[in-house]
Amino acid sequence: MTDADWWRGAVIYQVYPRSFQDSNDDGVGDLNGITHRLPHIASLGVDAVWISPFFQSPMADMGYDVSDYRAVDPLFGTLADFDRLIETAHGLGLKIIIDQVLSHSSDQHPWFVESRASNAAPKSDWYVWADAKPDGTAPNNWLSVFGGPAWEWDGVRMQYYMHSFLASQPDLNLHNRDVQDELLDTIRFWLDRGVDGFRLDACNHYFHDLELRDNPPAAAHGDKGSVQATNPYGFQEHLHDKTQPENLAFLARLRALLGDYPGAIALGEVGDEERSAATVQAYTAGDGHLHCSYTFDLFGTAFDPAHFRRIFTAFGSASEGGAVCWSISNHDVMRYVSRWTKAGDDPKAIARLAINLLVSLRGPVCLYQGEELGLPEAELAFEDLRDPYGIRFWPAFKGRDGCRTPMPWQGDAPHAGFSAAKPWLPVPADHLPLALDRQEGDGASVLAAYREAIDQRKRHPALVNGTLTFLESGDADILAFVRATPQERLLCLFNFAREERTWEGEDDVVELPPLGFVREVTEL
Template sequence: MAETGDPDWWRGAVIYQVYPRSFQDSDGDGIGDLKGLTARLDHIASLGVDAIWVSPFFKSPMADMGYDVSDYRDVDPMFGTLADFDEMLARAHALGMRIIIDQVISHTSDQHDWFGESRSSRDNPKADWYVWADPKPDGTAPNNWLSIFGGPAWEWDGTRMQYYMHSFLTSQPDLNFHSAEIRDELIAAMRFWLDRGVDGFRLDACNHYFHDARLRDNPPAKRIKGHDIPETNPYGFQEHVYDKTQPENVAFLKRVRALLEEYPGTVAVGEVGDGERAPQTVGTYTSGGDTLHFCYTFDLFGTEFSPDIFRTTITKFLKAAQDGWVCWALSNHDVMRHVSRFAQPGDDPNRIARLAIAIMVALRGTICLYQGEELALPEADIAYEDLRDPYGIRFWPSFKGRDGCRTPMPWSSREEQAGFSAAKPWLPIPPVHKANAVDVQEADPRSILHFYRKALAWRRGSKALRCGDIDFVDAGDDILAFTRAAGGDVTLCLYNMSRQPRDWPLPATYANALVEPLSVPGITLNRKTLRLPALGWAFLRRPA
């Protein structure tokens, strides 16, 4: 793990995302909490990660599972207390891991005191803290903007007799970043957590902060299918030119960076979902050394698992963010788990899981893992009556929502609730997850869990993998190939992403290459040809 005093510890780091309501329940209410997280920190530390991203635990009515904050400076009783947070933070630090917390500041809950005051009249002290607008003469919404969660991005309020903007649920009104007072208040809220000792922030939906002050209509999309939104959602029918990714945002992100500079070693990672513009947005948001440290994107969250998608996606981002840094992930709390997304009929899900992490540990950038992927957990099939996700309920059955990736962590195959809770959990735990539980995999040295530990240790021990250059090699349609190099340390990374064995002619410089132990068993190597088994990979180190 990164050294305590290294200000650039985040470059090439491995971050582990915890969805706290599904990690470990300590009080028997069926919902995970901070004490439960503290009790399981040893498991995360055993993986060899550098930091933990903790999804929201702030006070919230939980309409969107905590991404609707009603108090930025307190813990929701569901998750515990500020003292529980401090205990968790101290224990993580003692284990050599940093804590990055979500900051969901593009919007609040409609139960936040700020919104209650803002909606009370048009001339109260917080009147402009949210995005309010008069209706058109016929009473309809001010413009054509759409909500990511379906329907218009505007809701009528009968108290102010105006519409308010909500990019997500109607109960998640957007904050008005054109107000200097709200910007000051949010910076103060961040300082509150920095003073408690957090190591940084994951800025949720960070390109949604500002909107076009003139409220101009978005134009139609150049293509109907949205880049990161299911086709069932009309949000993808627009080019989101005016409702997000406004130029004013950069100055605010620089202010966030200036705050973090007061706390050496802390970082800000921005979540950017911006369709085709995402590479340019990430480049803008991470360049110059005075903006965000790095950005987290949705661009590997699709269903395609091919050499082309990795080559083209990574190349676009590295070209656009030459002066910046990217964070890669294959899964998180918002998308189907990648073992299920990438698998074809007849695939061994464990082979998909191994191949995926073998690719991830060799990528240039920071990488983020989502809880349970180290167990190769597949997507859970959740019945409609068990759904908790408002997004899934809204678009059922064409889109089943995000609950399938949010089910509780299975710790013990022998316990009724898989060791997660003594009570019925908030989402059901499928039998296949219990079969993949931590205790089962701990006992099997050939398990996915043990392979993850080996893969992360290999990355941590290689300067070339953590922060070296990456150069893609033309290897045809089925093989993903690239080199990672730092000084004289060069590693050739090869992945057969087809379902048949493939031969690859070796360059002369690799005629006497050393095969890294993390390579898949079953490869055949002679001085001229490398044979990779189906869904297999090899790491070759060029002799000095």
């Protein structure tokens, strides 16, 4: 692979800045804290660091509501701090990917302030505005991801504006070419500062149906107890409020811009319910759109070979081309150790199986901070919550704060070494025995398993860019496939059963431990 293809088999580590490391003891993580901990990230053997938003923001949605795309929020530091972070990361051989939230801004962004002032203002159509129906109700039935209608009445303009997320996060109108130009200019601003790519938040939300047609009801709306069931957003098939055909042309413009910066990549987040595989295939087809994309398909509770094989197969050509970025955790979902561990399971065994499956897949993979320690989901009291999503739907849905608690660096230090001050979210007591310093040097730890699995991926070209061929296992609890290049062949076997299993292949018989795996390497 050329250097421009560095992403194809890359391992990317996501940092949630608020919770990684606090350097100035205000209880909130910051850019200098990330810089301080970059050697730990490098020690894992990963290729790149994805940093969640650190831009200027009122923090209604913890930074995903941007009020200035070219400024660092003082909570996180300064532009000079970011420049030092980039320099340090590059010195350690790490690339830096930053979050870009292009579908919406904060309602405190100067663009929106001007847009709402008058429907004759120069930026009046920079956001999605629509008249009320004759009876005063919203223009259509579109819903917000965070609950309730996707429309908010504005008494200044005497119109509704669209918000796919919080009411304080108005949707930008990318049908307006000037909006596209300005957003692309913000991309160039960060490229000129040395970033190596962008994680594009909600990248299939960039455009809406200009006719504002109602969405039809969904055939199903999630398992009982899931957020999709507790939140009416999942009751609709989202045909008209996102994933519009115009998205492809804008992604092509973005990709052309990245072409001016060799090696810079676009990693898209696609949340598209039942259409995610088709959307990813369209958004990553050829060399003119996204480099790669990830979805929410592996963020559920199902943990069995049939489920994984069905998902891996569904992505078809995108998966075969390595354009699907696989992830099992991030800042928006319950930590996988808690999702997949059943009563009586050893969470370490679940973690070892999960990371070795992840690095065996074709395409880049994303890890979320704390995965390498095997952290479970934190149980928080309602009064500790900061996530507006969780506060709204409590107790049916507890929100996202449980996966956002501070990283535990030192088991015996105040607040686990994250900060000398009270953190913005509490450090759970059950995270302390899993702190980094407790696992360093322990060959049986989850940390050691992560380092070994990532090292295996680096040492075997077949795991980076080889083909992937599924095998019939003859056992519903075994997932079997082969990764291969002309130089080597890796037989990858994963036992999801809680007891030993035997895999019988054409040429050999392999004994698999409970919740265990085997990779057999053959040089060709």
